[in-house]
Amino acid sequence: MIYTVTFNPALDYVIAVDHFVPGQINRTKEETMVCGGKGINVSTLLANLGYESTALGFVAGFTGEEIVRRCQKAGFHSDFIRVKEGLSRINVKMKSDEETEINGMGPRITEKNVALLFEQLDELKAEDVLVLSGSIPSSIGNGIYKEIMERLSGRGIQIVVDAEKHLLMEVLPLHPFLIKPNNHELEAMLDRTLTTREELLEGAKELQARGARNVLVSMAGDGALLLTENGEIYKEGVCRGTVINSVGAGDSMVAGFLAGYLKTGDYGYALKLGTASGGATAFSYGIGSREKIMELFAQLNEK
Known part of the structure; x- marks a missing residue:
């Protein structure tokens, strides 16, 4: 089984605006809403190619429930941990003369929430694939990728890491696939x-x-x-x-x-x-x- 982890999934509100002008009313010419987050993107593409995966991570509030619903509609499993405080993000992605993004904060993830994720990951078996991708919310320590890989070390799990500089450099000694x-x-x-x-x-x-x-x-x-x-x-x-x-x-x-x-x-x-x-x-x-x-x-x- 392939598992993807998205620590801060979102609903991406993708809009197109002709010649966006700051400080004025701008009207969209196209708009759509999709599940966002790097791990969710991986799971969506895998589903399109006919491969099963399970998306893990954290969701909160009515936006979180919508993310869960859309994952199911996209054709892949999810087992997100429900977080009590805050809301899953809505990110605005604007296509105009330039691409502009406004990303929300996301919910507050506690140590107890992280412990529940570790319990899920402990169930992975040899030959499973785990994809760790994207940024880490401020409420979680930046060492989380390293902690996960150390915890799963020696179990025959193929781990893919697609992340920014410091997150990636930290895990290289743990031999990501x-x-x-x-x-x-x-x-x-x-x-x-x-x-x-x-x-x-x-x-x-x-x-x-x-x-x-x-x-x-x-x-x-x-x-x-x-x-x-x-x-x-x-x-x-x-x-x-x-x-x-x-x-x-x-x-x-x-x-x-x-x-x-x-x-x-x-x-x-x-x-x-x-x-x-x-x-x-x-x-x-x-x-x-x-x-x-x-x-x-x-x-x-x-x-």
Whole structure:
């Protein structure tokens, strides 16, 4: 089973506004609401590809109940812990001449809530996959990813980590199965500019030397590269299409990669399916559909 953890899930209110002007009344031309949060995005894409997963994390209030309902509608299981104080977030994602985001705070998560999550994670078995992704709410210590990985160490659980600099660097010695920084995040982690693919590959090798088993680096319009635990190097180009949505594209790449690897055990296939999945979301207003993913997968195979 695949499990995803989203510590601070949200309802994303995604709107489009022609030429947004601060200080004036602006009217939307398009609007939609979707479940937000990196782990939820991973579970949604996996469901679109026909893979079961269970979303874990914390929800609160009427917005939390709506997140649970929408997860069920999207086709995957959830086992969120209900938090008493506060509300699950509503995030506003505005598409205009520039993309603008306003993210809510989320509920207050207590030590007791975290202990309940640990109890859930203790039920994971060998060969299960756990995806840890996204930021950590202020009410939880920043060492939570490390605590989880230490707790599950030695049990044969494949752990994927997709998080910002300090969260990711802290867990490298615990040998995550996969990490997925983009090129800018890789630069931030190593505190230097990485301009060429060769430099990015050297950066990936440094993270692998620090403990990561497989390093997947997404490079926006320049494609992606993968350094495997066997020392193999795979490169993939980009899909053809018009980018209309950047939200969830990286999460979709992680999900597509996992689906491809679990199906075949082939890293090259996994990278191709991950690239197609990321592209499908980037070319859609929500998380990419199976039809769009397979269309782009076939496109990549033409190259």
